[in-house]
Amino acid sequence: MIALTLTEVADHVGGTLTGTCAPGPTVTGTVTLDSRAVAPGDLFVAVAGERVDGHDFLAAAAAAGAVGAVGTRADGALPCVVVPDPVEALGRLAAGVHRRQVDGGLLTLGITGSSGKTSTKDLLGQVLAFAGPTVSPPGSYNNDIGLPLTVLSADEGTRFLVLEMGARGAGHIARLCDVARPEVGVVLNVGSAHLGEFGSPEGIAAAKGELVEALPEGGTAVLNADDPRVLGMAPRTRARVLTTGRAAGADVRAVDVGLDDGARARFTLAAAGEEHPVALRVVGEHQVANALSAAGAALAAGMTPADVAAALSAAEPRSRWRMEVERRPDGVTVVNDAYNANPESMRAALAALAGLPAARRIAVLGGMGELGAGAGAEHERLGRDAVASGVDLIVAVGPDAVGIADGAAAAGRSPGKESVYVPDRVAARELLAAQLRPGDVVLIKASRAYGLELLAEDLLAAAPDGTAGGAA
Numbered sequence: 001m002i003a004l005t006l007t008e009v010a011d012h013v014g015g016t017l018t019g020t021c022a023p024g025p026t027v028t029g030t031v032t033l034d035s036r037a038v039a040p041g042d043l044f045v046a047v048a049g050e051r052v053d054g055h056d057f058l059a060a061a062a063a064a065g066a067v068g069a070v071g072t073r074a075d076g077a078l079p080c081v082v083v084p085d086p087v088e089a090l091g092r093l094a095a096g097v098h099r100r101q102v103d104g105g106l107l108t109l110g111i112t113g114s115s116g117k118t119s120t121k122d123l124l125g126q127v128l129a130f131a132g133p134t135v136s137p138p139g140s141y142n143n144d145i146g147l148p149l150t151v152l153s154a155d156e157g158t159r160f161l162v163l164e165m166g167a168r169g170a171g172h173i174a175r176l177c178d179v180a181r182p183e184v185g186v187v188l189n190v191g192s193a194h195l196g197e198f199g200s201p202e203g204i205a206a207a208k209g210e211l212v213e214a215l216p217e218g219g220t221a222v223l224n225a226d227d228p229r230v231l232g233m234a235p236r237t238r239a240r241v242l243t244t245g246r247a248a249g250a251d252v253r254a255v256d257v258g259l260d261d262g263a264r265a266r267f268t269l270a271a272a273g274e275e276h277p278v279a280l281r282v283v284g285e286h287q288v289a290n291a292l293s294a295a296g297a298a299l300a301a302g303m304t305p306a307d308v309a310a311a312l313s314a315a316e317p318r319s320r321w322r323m324e325v326e327r328r329p330d331g332v333t334v335v336n337d338a339y340n341a342n343p344e345s346m347r348a349a350l351a352a353l354a355g356l357p358a359a360r361r362i363a364v365l366g367g368m369g370e371l372g373a374g375a376g377a378e379h380e381r382l383g384r385d386a387v388a389s390g391v392d393l394i395v396a397v398g399p400d401a402v403g404i405a406d407g408a409a410a411a412g413r414s415p416g417k418e419s420v421y422v423p424d425r426v427a428a429r430e431l432l433a434a435q436l437r438p439g440d441v442v443l444i445k446a447s448r449a450y451g452l453e454l455l456a457e458d459l460l461a462a463a464p465d466g467t468a469g470g471a472a
């Protein structure tokens, strides 16, 4: 973060500084909500969470070297900026600091969509790093806490700031754009993630489009031309529109797409009248769309097509539990894609599984959360689609996934043999321990709340010779 006195912090957030005289000590480190992560020079923001209240850790933060805190009440342990709502204050602080950095030449790029935000952010962050100092932390910092923290992790030297923007309802993305107004806005797709909260795909499109509405006249909206609901956002922006996709008319296109034997895509990037080869290191054909969106944003930021293609080809997977492919010493391959799941990302993962060489393909699928009234039908459809993708064995885990096993059985898989339902992760582990043979590839995927990433870790730890697997 750029250095700020506590008086400057208080001015940005509209709070009252207590426990010191103006200008107060200077924050030279970072902003953190976790007292265990505090380092000397940091600013600690006390937030009352569901389980713990940050205000109980003000003394711990002081002992770890925090120079001050933002919270709803002061504490003798360290100087405090007192505010009614620390999360809102965090947003205000980020907004104030961001305005100063924009004046200093920082370019901000925002990414939204139903699936692939983190994957695209990770690609774009690595591509832009070719052109200049870039802030784009691994993980999924896309809400009212994560986004301001990302903004505040930039400093005077940062040239590009890549922000992931998530929405669970109307107005959320507009609010995030008020914290850090992007000049480049990327919309990936409109799917069914959080359909329960939004009510309809149109509701999701309305919310995601808030990003392009926030762009300035001189900015660029990077829209996925292969998704009609995304392309339909073009009239909602004042900014220039740059389209990406496989569609013939897209400004930034992928042609001659193929997969290598690790299900990693290769294609020719066609943009600005040039063509350059790209060989991705991330797994799954769905990453082509993400790579094109990242390419469009990087071109909007001034990079050349040749540099973009080279940087995309060098970009590594960065955030955990997204198509992590690991091979056990006994020749069983585990694909951990258990970060989250919705119908589109389930299908993307099944397609990637189909592209991996295997003696047998096994899909271990848990529930997809937050789908609303259509959840039962969606799970059943997924079971049918898993059969159509050519998977040899389908293991549906947990009560919310019953429909997957039913759908697979309805599509002709024999229940209890080729389509198995197990009640929980432990039962899944036992079944797989008995079933797995060298050459098998096991995909593990579910919404995050089901904790199936632990099953993937269990499977890797349970390799017959007792050693953990290595990266494949």
Ligand SMILES: Nc1ncnc2c1ncn2[C@@H]1O[C@H](COP(=O)(O)OP(=O)(O)OP(=O)(O)O)[C@@H](O)[C@H]1O
Pocket (backbone or CB within 6 Å): 113, 114, 115, 116, 117, 118, 119, 120, 140, 142, 166, 188, 189, 193, 286, 287, 289, 290, 321, 322, 323, 337, 338, 339, 340, 341, 344, 345, 346, 348, 349
């Ligand atoms: N373009 C895409 N289309 C469909 N599925 C995708 C796409 N990109 C990624 N996925 C799938 O979605 C899963 C989540 O990817 P990622 O974490 O990048 O999405 P996200 O939008 O950041 O999710 P969240 O809303 O949880 O932050 C991945 O495991 C992958 O299977």
Ligand SMILES: [Mg+2]
Pocket (backbone or CB within 6 Å): 117, 118, 119, 139, 140, 141, 142, 164
């Ligand atoms: Mg994410």
